[in-house]
Amino acid sequence: MKRSRFLEEQIIGILKERKAGQKVADLCRKHGIxxxxxxxxxxxxxxLEVSEAKRRRTLEDENGRLKRLLADAMLDNTTLKEIVEEKWRHLPTNGRRSDTSGKVSP
Known part of the structure; x- marks a missing residue:
């Protein structure tokens, strides 16, 4: 997502200017939006107030970090399952291990 050239605090300030009575067209021209x-x-x-916007930003950042951690953990889990399946696939079915010569040991 493209980052805004305005900080959240600046955006909230612009919105407060509108509440103070300035026209939208004048605000847009003044700030170049x-x-x-x-x-x-x-x-x-x-x-929103500035403090609420900052808190929201930190929560969004933390949420993104946690999503990445979960994705990494799920990837590790999938990899480990594939390794275990591969090892189980190569075990003999009769319970005895064979030696390198192909003879089955008792």
Missing amino acids: SDATFYKWKTRYGG
Whole structure:
């Protein structure tokens, strides 16, 4: 996902300027954003305070980190299962081990 050139704190500040009475068109021109961007921000950050936005960001980062850890653990688990299956596939079925000459030992 592309990172915004604005920090969450800046976005919340721009939204607060709108609440203070400035027009959307003036805000967009002042900050160099489109109307669509403003309304997308309003949907995503409307009503948030700066501290809530920071907490949300840390939770999203932690969630991403935990998802990567889970994916790694699942990959390790799958690999280990494949190794065990491979070892079990090569064991003799009668319970006796054969030596290198092909003769079965009692």
